[in-house]
Amino acid sequence: MTSPPLVVFGxxxxxxxxxxxxxxxxxxxxxxxxxxxxxxxxxxxSKIVSKAEGRIAAAETREQAITDETVRIVATREHPGGVxxxxxxxxxxxxxxxxxxxxxxxxxxxxxxxxxxxxxxxxIRVAVEGRVGAPIGVVITDTAGRAWREGQTDITIGASGxxxxxxxxxxxxxxxxxxxxxxxxxxxxIAAAADLVKGKTSGxxxxxxxxxxxxxxxxAPGGRSLVRPAADDMFYIGHREAxxxxxxxxxxxxxxxxxxxxxxxxxxxERGASGAS
Amino acid sequence: MTSPPLVVFGxxxxxxxxxxxxxxxxxxxxxxxxxxxxxxxxxxxSKIVSKAEGRIAAAETREQAITDETVRIVATREHPGGVxxxxxxxxxxxxxxxxxxxxxxxxxxxxxxxxxxxxxxxxIRVAVEGRVGAPIGVVITDTAGRAWREGQTDITIGASGxxxxxxxxxxxxxxxxxxxxxxxxxxxxIAAAADLVKGKTSGxxxxxxxxxxxxxxxxAPGGRSLVRPAADDMFYIGHREAxxxxxxxxxxxxxxxxxxxxxxxxxxxERGASGAS
Numbered sequence: 001m002t003s004p005p006l007v008v009f010g011x012x013x014x015x016x017x018x019x020x021x022x023x024x025x026x027x028x029x030x031x032x033x034x035x036x037x038x039x040x041x042x043x044x045x046s047k048i049v050s051k052a053e054g055r056i057a058a059a060e061t062r063e064q065a066i067t068d069e070t071v072r073i074v075a076t077r078e079h080p081g082g083v084x085x086x087x088x089x090x091x092x093x094x095x096x097x098x099x100x101x102x103x104x105x106x107x108x109x110x111x112x113x114x115x116x117x118x119x120x121x122x123x124i125r126v127a128v129e130g131r132v133g134a135p136i137g138v139v140i141t142d143t144a145g146r147a148w149r150e151g152q153t154d155i156t157i158g159a160s161g162x163x164x165x166x167x168x169x170x171x172x173x174x175x176x177x178x179x180x181x182x183x184x185x186x187x188x189x190i191a192a193a194a195d196l197v198k199g200k201t202s203g204x205x206x207x208x209x210x211x212x213x214x215x216x217x218x219x220a221p222g223g224r225s226l227v228r229p230a231a232d233d234m235f236y237i238g239h240r241e242a243x244x245x246x247x248x249x250x251x252x253x254x255x256x257x258x259x260x261x262x263x264x265x266x267x268x269x270e271r272g273a274s275g276a277s
Numbered sequence: 278m279t280s281p282p283l284v285v286f287g288x289x290x291x292x293x294x295x296x297x298x299x300x301x302x303x304x305x306x307x308x309x310x311x312x313x314x315x316x317x318x319x320x321x322x323s324k325i326v327s328k329a330e331g332r333i334a335a336a337e338t339r340e341q342a343i344t345d346e347t348v349r350i351v352a353t354r355e356h357p358g359g360v361x362x363x364x365x366x367x368x369x370x371x372x373x374x375x376x377x378x379x380x381x382x383x384x385x386x387x388x389x390x391x392x393x394x395x396x397x398x399x400x401i402r403v404a405v406e407g408r409v410g411a412p413i414g415v416v417i418t419d420t421a422g423r424a425w426r427e428g429q430t431d432i433t434i435g436a437s438g439x440x441x442x443x444x445x446x447x448x449x450x451x452x453x454x455x456x457x458x459x460x461x462x463x464x465x466x467i468a469a470a471a472d473l474v475k476g477k478t479s480g481x482x483x484x485x486x487x488x489x490x491x492x493x494x495x496x497a498p499g500g501r502s503l504v505r506p507a508a509d510d511m512f513y514i515g516h517r518e519a520x521x522x523x524x525x526x527x528x529x530x531x532x533x534x535x536x537x538x539x540x541x542x543x544x545x546x547e548r549g550a551s552g553a554s
């Protein structure tokens with residue numbers, strides 16, 4: 001079994017996006033000019049979705065914006081410039097600063113992630129399919145750091161019409177052996193491939209990913225399908241935070257036990273001392 | 278500034294690889310048949326490198342093989358089938374089972390990661406460049422799980438001639454703003470893009486990634502450039518392990534403090550009691 005070649009290219013000609021713009025229509029227009037084909041997947045940088053949806057805050061309210069987007073704190077580190085907060089945000093994403101972003105934004109402003117990236121993706125898909133006249137897929141991407149690895153990769157935070165997790169558990173490998181735990185995170189690999197042409201400095205916020213028709217599925221679940229439930233995660237909080245919580249808990253238990261033993265020993269000691277006097 | 282399109286395709290016609298095979302020559306032959314061009318990057322699945330280099334162990338020695346590959350244990354979880362060990366291996370990679378793999382291997386065997394994937398990549402690069410007559414790049418890829426995210430993506434564990442981390446710190450975004458912390462992990466994004474055509478079931482272990490000439494650099498460092506030094510990591514060990522270590526430390530400290538206070542209180546109490554008698 002061979003796979004078709006994968007072709008990824010940026011869509012040129014999108015204007016600078018501002019709050020209130022009809023982004024689905026603008027992308028559909030640009031997609032038609034770029035000759036988007038049935039079966040293509042559009043990878044849309046979340047930043048332009050946020051801009052169109054007016055998810056903008058004043059830079060001086062950045063810390064409050066991060067707090068508002070935060071569901072729980074995963075890890076914090078102080079550094080000379082302030083405090084970095086790695087948090088789980090309301091989309092379930094574990095990200096530095098909750099995904100609140102200050103790059104490629106107007107001066108004095110920060111961008112929040114789209115309110116509902118799956119719904120944003122759905123609207124773009126409907127608009128583009130209206131022009132193409134056949135099914136396509138849309139993923140909304142953002143840039144995220146990782147545990148253990150240097151640098152960032154793009155990941156998929158919302159989607160419409162694309163199966164993001166290719167669950168092979170139960171399938172067989174080329175030698176006929178059962179693939180027990182294999183579930184390629186196709187959605188994140190698509191985002192990564194798209195980032196290779198979009199880049200951070202090119203001003204090209206939408207890429208076409210061609211050759212993955214087999215991952216199209218109009219009924220596929222959205223961005224949450226790539227979010228591991230926190231209860232299943234071995235890295236639910238940072239090691240320093242977990243260590244401190246454990247230390248506080250242990251100190252309390254140890255103190256109680258030590259106090260009880262010490263008290264008894266102290267009494268016995270005093271009793272012996274007074275008995276000997 | 279626009280980027281050229283990215284084209285990714287599998288190289289057909291590689292034979293099943295066995296220990297002792299001259300993999301660089303076999304890949305160079307297949308690459309020439311597939312019309313590999315100057316500036317292309319070859320993404321080679323580590324599995325065939327391991328097979329050629331004889332990095333094979335009997336399945337019944339799997340647990341020992343994992344132990345041998347382990348530098349430190351990051352997290353462990355018991356489950357009905359045994360214990361999953363997330364560890365840092367001798368390549369600095371944090372992986373389940375240290376990267377020891379039982380899929381797509383001969384029955385009764387497991388595969389260890391290549392001893393020196395950068396050197397393996399270098400040999401392949403030299404052989405392919407000998408045929409192409411111009412610089413190309415090689416990355417050795419493997420499949421890894423992630424914290425917080427479902428599924429696996431391919432990552433780059435060794436490389437030759439490719440700048441894996443595109444350090445933009447100090448560069449400016451499209452709006453002229455300084456990109457403070459941005460360093461795309463290009464090597465991992467290349468591995469991810471290649472996995473979209475190689476897949477887990479296609480039997481296509483080498484992909485060509487075309488259109489990233491700008492990331493070629495004969496002097497670029499290898500796979501370690503994508504490994505975050507453990508001291509910088511907020512997820513050095515799992516939260517349960519960190520919590521347990523903190524709890525043990527806290528218990529000891531708490532016990533000592535509690536014992537001292539309890540002892541004094543016990544003495545005082547006894548003194549008071551005997552004084553009152």
